[in-house]
Amino acid sequence: MTSSLNSSEHIQYMARAAIKECPFADEGAIAGLRYRDTPYWHSLLKCRRLGIHRPDGRTCNWTARILTKDKRYIQKCLGPALNLGRGQVTFALAVERAFAWFAQADVQRISNEPKPTGRTREISICPIGDVYTVGHALRDYTDWTRLARSPGGHYNNLILINYHLVPSFAHLPLEDFDATDVLALAKQVIETPPRFGFMPYSSREEVQEVSVDVLRRRKRTFNSLLSILRMAFRHAWDSSRIQSERPWRCLGEPAPLKWSTHEA
Known part of the structure; x- marks a missing residue:
């Protein structure tokens, strides 16, 4: 029987190229970011971003952001990106948490439709299952x-x-x-x-x-x-x-x- 991706997995699958290109996947790159009040952002999908908030030497957090249908930004902290005494969340886990948040019903209800960013690179499905379709x-x-x-x-x-x-x-x-x-x-x-x-x-x-x-x-x-x-x-x-x-x-x-x- 042929399986299919659920909504959350499909949205994350659409962003696979952007995930691979994320400049925050390397801990050294994160540590090299200058302090600033506003987060550094990387687009995973249209209206879906993953970022690093590093305002000072004591704080460096993973942050996710959506753009709502009424053109507002809403952010969520996903955990520490560097170990500054409060543990550390890996890049893979930060991506997982970001897409879990994007997939929440209350977030989907208010956010713009997610779409791949940039030029199309692959067909937009991930066929799985024993039946060759x-x-x-x-x-x-x-x-x-x-x-x-x-x-x-x-x-x-x-x-x-x-x-x-x-x-x-x-x-x-x-x-x-x-x-x-x-x-x-x-x-x-x-x-x-x-x-x-x-x-x-x-x-x-x-x-x-x-x-x-x-x-x-x-x-x-x-x-x-x-x-x-x-x-x-x-x-x-x-x-x-x-x-x-x-x-x-x-x-x-x-x-x-x-x-x-x-x-x-």
């Missing part, structure tokens, strides 16, 4: 494209996968994927407006409401997604992750999408 295939494939493709091509794949494939298809067992899922993906892409940066998600549109130019662009997006799935599924087959050829054969040969509503 579409998400597993996409993860394995993007691990390969990170090495085999240009940085720009790899990045474009990640954006398409995270927006169009992860929410609706990543949980599906790969060997169950068939032509009905291809049709569902086509309908989803044609009806879903694109999203740029941190702009809000838009509601789906009826195919009849989409202009010819917009329809043409979304067909290209669909064909790009078919190519990604075809290569990811074939990679899974070649790696003996699945026993059936159906998942990649049902995607057909590389060919552009032909059906339309406005065009003759």
Whole structure:
């Protein structure tokens, strides 16, 4: 049976790159910070920060901060970052405590939605479990494209996968994927407006409401997604992750999408 991350684990997983890059992971770096009244901050996610408050030689604490929906900052002390006579909290434990606080119901209720900071680097799921899913295939494939493709091509794949494939298809067992899922993906892409940066998600549109130019662009997006799935599924087959050829054969040969509503 396939497992999934709970909300708290998923939020922390989204911040894995920022956690690795945190300048406060090294005790020597913390000890080298100059005294000042305001904390030193590192962004873990949008509106979620981990910091060091070192106002003098007697105090050096881990601190977490959120930005609320009404644009206020709320902070929480997580424990001593250096051993100054009151014990010491490790970096790993400070991160754990920060995300535990972020996940509290009263904090989630008032805080802005957490989102990854910076440039997308991986697909936005951590597939686990014994059943090999579409998400597993996409993860394995993007691990390969990170090495085999240009940085720009790899990045474009990640954006398409995270927006169009992860929410609706990543949980599906790969060997169950068939032509009905291809049709569902086509309908989803044609009806879903694109999203740029941190702009809000838009509601789906009826195919009849989409202009010819917009329809043409979304067909290209669909064909790009078919190519990604075809290569990811074939990679899974070649790696003996699945026993059936159906998942990649049902995607057909590389060919552009032909059906339309406005065009003759």
